[in-house]
Amino acid sequence: MTNSIAEIEDAEVIFIIGSNTTENHPVIGTFVKRAKNKGAKIIVADPREIELAKLSDVFMQLKPGTNVALLNAMMNVIIEENLQDEEFIKERCENYDELKEVVKDYTPEKAEVITGVKADLIREAARIYAKADKACILYAMGVTQHATGTENVYSIANLAMLCGKLGKESCGVNPLRGQNNVQGACDMGGLPDVFPGYQKVHIKENVEKFEKAWGVKLSDKPGLTVSEMFHEAIKGKLKALYIMGENPVISDPDTKHVIEALEKLEFLVVQDIFLTETAQYADVVLPAASFAEKDGTFTNTERRVQRVRKAINNVGQSKADWEIIVDIMNRMGYKCSYKSARDIFDELAKVTPQYAGIDYDRIENEGIQWPCPTKDHPGTKILHKDKFARGKGLFKPTKYRTSAEQPDDEYPFILTTGRILYHYHTMTMTGKNEGLMKIAGESYVEINPMDAKKYGISDGDLVEVTSRRGSVRVKAKITDVVNEGVVFMPFHYADGSANVLTNTAYDEVTKEPELKVCAVRIKKA
Template sequence: MTNSINEVLDTNVIFVTGSNTTESHPVIGAKIRQAVQRGAKLIVAEPRKIDLAKDAEVFIQIKPGTNVALFNGMMHVILEEGLHNKDFIAERTENFEALEKMLKAYTPERAAEICEVDAEDIRRAARLYAQADKASIFYCMGITQHTNGVNNVMSISNLAMLCGQIGRESTGVNPLRGQNNVQGACDMGALPNVYPGYQPVNKPEITEKFEKAWGTGLSEKPGLTVSEIMNAAGHGDIKFLYIMGENPMVSDPDTTHVKHALEHTEFLVVQDIFMTETAQFAHVVLPAAAFAEKDGTFSNTERRVQRVRKAVEPVGHAKPDWKILMELMNHLGYQKMYRHPEEIMEEIASVTPSYGGITYERIDEKGIQWPCPTPDHPGTKFLHKGSFARGKGQFMSLEHKPSAEEVDPDYPLLLTTGRILYHYHTRTMTGKVDGLNRIAPESFIEIHPHTAAGLKIQNGEYVRVSSRRGSIVTKVKVVDTIEKKVVFMPFHYAIGAANMLTNTALDPTCKTPELKVCAVVVEKLSQTELDSLRSYAAAGFIG
């Protein structure tokens, strides 16, 4: 996030898109609701009528995968009506003329046709955002998990810069991270092309710096992304795969493809706190300690580095992740020893400029937001004050591109996926809680009443859902919160798994798969299939 969570309370306009915030990030969703109660206006642009839509001044129910067209349509209105921030554009940005030229073609009527919405709603949203004194954008994986995910994010940045809604308190572009400490993992270099602090591996001076710090030779060649690793493993090119705290057999697209990849990996190690669906394929499972069983730090979505303290001893043979990794590297011949995570944090500060001033002592009672380059630096509440990291912000001229899969006669519905309040990610933890399982026990698909009637399907009935990659059986929920051509499934469940259906097509830049859009067909089950299903349910295999 460019800004801090509590800053939303003083925002005049909040724009939520690609995020079911109250269910996926309930703390921040509650803050947004508090801001609305204090007078803030809310814009929501989502394929589903999410709970926050009830509080919205403008709700735009867009077709999945059409965000760039929506943002371009809003910017067209802002320019046409002279609502853009001319001073901010002149002083802090470049390439504005090219953007302005490209946007001429994106009238609200054209954008509305692409997004399958009302052009007047695009105008209302544009005016509301542009005329706000302070406006914030919040988005999540409904923006990023597309073949044009990078363009979606850049288009959001275009909109914020066009209106000068960045670099000030209670404004900004605020991505909500999908898992606990995923921000910290990225900060620490758990990406294929950077060292800690997003320092590029292909810069000789950076490589030399880390070689000196770690006393060993390092490659300047960027590695593979998760999606590329799975593809390579499927072809037998990955001989050894080490998976930590991740469950790709449920979370990754095209489960059949993932299963094939794991089965064709010569040596698979999984390090986790439970025996997950992925761990079932492992040659070795390393039991890891849970959050309450170890000391360390987490970095949350607002860049705040906070202490975590051990409350109980690890169960059985489980060990903290840092200790497992240290013992492994010692066995492999690298003899660096740490006695406590605080020593690791000291090393982090020595090689990572944005963490340079963060110590256990300083975050003993309250976390610090990076960048915090020196021991006397207070941390950074919001980013880009006065200037951007690259100097001037660059406008990007980005055209709408359709999703990798569109509907056709064989697959007439668009499936989009997401989360629900009662389960977390692949249910590795929440799936073991009886109370949560009573509320949300099984996979389901949301279908519009008109679509369900046409298929002669009733609420609560089981159906077959198929894509070009696979087929599953799941339960129907007939709802009026989605459009007739769109269906929705949560991805949490291993049985009736949404990701049996989703598409492995990748964004060409960041290699993120298109988990949020694929074409499917929904079919009524035969009586024989229903009888078999009841038999499986009675035996405890489903439900």
């Protein structure tokens, strides 16, 4: 997040796109509701009529995969009506003329044809956002989990810069992370092309810096993303895989493809707190400790580094992740002498500029938001206050492209997937809770009443949902939350798994799979 969670409450306008905030980020959802109670205007763009849509001033129920067309049309209106922040653009941005050239073709009327959102709603949303002094954008995986995910994010950044809504209180571009320490994992270098602190592996100085810190020779070649790993495993080029705290058999697209990749491996290690669906394919399972059994830090979606403290003794033979990894490194000949999670964090702070001023003593009682370059620095509440990291903010205009898979006569529906309030990721933990399973114990598919009538499907009927990759049977949930021609399934469940259906198309830049759009057909089972 460029800004902070608490600032949401004081925003005059909140634009939520591709985020079912109250179900997927319920704590942040409370800040949105507080802002609404204080008089804030809410704009929601989503393929489903989520809870916040009912509280919104403008609800744009767009066709899945059409974010770029919608955002370009909003910018078209803003420029046509001279609502842009000319001073901000002149002083802090570049490539504005190219942006104008691209978005001029995306009239609200053209966008209505592409997105299904009425032109007047697009105009109203654009005016409300542009005219507010304090307007923030919240987005989540409804924006990023597309083959055009990078372009979607560029478009959001373009909109914010166009209106001068960056570097200011209660403004900003604010991605809501999918799990509690996704931000921290990325910060630590859990990406294939960076060292900790997003220091690129192809830059010679970075390689030399970490070779000195770690006492080994390091490659300057980026590694593989998760999507690429499975492709390479099937080709026989990736021989072994070590999976920590992840359950791709349920969470990744095209389950058949994932299982084929795992079975093709010569060696699979899974490190987890339960024997997950993925762990059942492993040659070795390493019992990890849960959050309650270990010390360390989590870095949340607002970049706040917070302490995690051991509350209970380790169950059985389980160990903290870092202890397992240190054991393996020592046995493989790389001598490690870390005695605690604190030792590791202290090393991290030495090699990571954003974390340089943070230590356990400073975050004993309250977390600190990075960047925090020195021990006397208070942390950074708002990014890009005076200038952008690259100097001038770069407009990256993008043209709308259709999703990788479109509905046709054989597969006439768009399936989109997501999360629900009662379950966490692949239910590794929540699926063992009796109370939650009583509330939300089985998978389902949401179908619009008009489509249900056409196919002779009643609420609660068993329905067969089929894509080019597979078929599942789930209960029908008849609801006008989804438009005609669109169906929705939660991805949490192993029985009736949505990802049996999804496709492996991915964003060429981030390699993020297109989990939010695939073509399916439905019939009463």
